[in-house]
Amino acid sequence: xxRPRELVYKLGAFxxxxxxxxxxxxxxxxxxxxxxxxxxxxxxxxxxxxxMINPAVIGSHVIFNNLGxxxxxxxxxxxxLRSEEPKIGxxxxxxxxxxxxxxxxDRQELVDILLEAYARAKxxxxxxxxxxxxxxxxxxxxxxxxxxxxxxxxEGM
Numbered sequence: 244x245x246r247p248r249e250l251v252y253k254l255g256a257f258x259x260x261x262x263x264x265x266x267x268x269x270x271x272x273x274x275x276x277x278x279x280x281x282x283x284x285x286x287x288x289x290x291x292x293x294x295m296i297n298p299a300v301i302g303s304h305v306i307f308n309n310l311g312x313x314x315x316x317x318x319x320x321x322x323x324l325r326s327e328e329p330k331i332g333x334x335x336x337x338x339x340x341x342x343x344x345x346x347x348x349d350r351q352e353l354v355d356i357l358l359e360a361y362a363r364a365k366x367x368x369x370x371x372x373x374x375x376x377x378x379x380x381x382x383x384x385x386x387x388x389x390x391x392x393x394x395x396x397x398e399g400m
Contacts, residue, residue: 252364
C-alpha cells in the first residue's frame with residue numbers, strides 16, 4: 244500500500260461494490276449473465292410463490308469469487324478502503340493498488356488480505372472463533388516445545 248491501512252468492510256460497502264460492478268458491466272456492454280450466470284431467488288422472497296432465475300444479480304460473493312479479474316479486485320479494494328476514506332475514487336484506489344504491487348510484487352497477498360477482511364465482515368463470530376482456535380494451537384505447540392516433525396532430546400534412542 245502507499246501507507247499502512249486497515250481494510251474493513253461494512254454493510255454499506257457491499258451495496259456500493261455491487262452497484263459499482265453493475266455500472267461497470269453496463270458501461271462496458273457486458274451482459275451481467277456472462278459474469279454471474281443465472282442466480283436463483285428462493286421461493287417466498289419478494290412475494291414469489293416459486294423460485295425464479297434472476298440473471299441481474301452481482302452480489303458481493305460474485306465480486307470476491309472473481310478477484311483474479313483486476314476490475315473486481317479494484318472494486319473490492321475500493322469497498323474496503325471506504326471505511327477509512329468514504330469519498331475515495333477509483334483513480335486513487337488504482338494508485339494504491341499499483342503502489343502495493345510495486346512494493347510487494349505479490350498480487351496474491353492483496354487478494355488474501357481482501358478475502359480475510361471479507362470473511363471477518365460476513366461472519367465475524369465464525370472468523371473470531373477460527374482465529375482463537377488457531378492461537379490456542381500455536382500456544383500449545385510452543386508449550387510442547389516441539390514443532391511438527393521435530394524430535395525432543397531423548398526421542399529416537
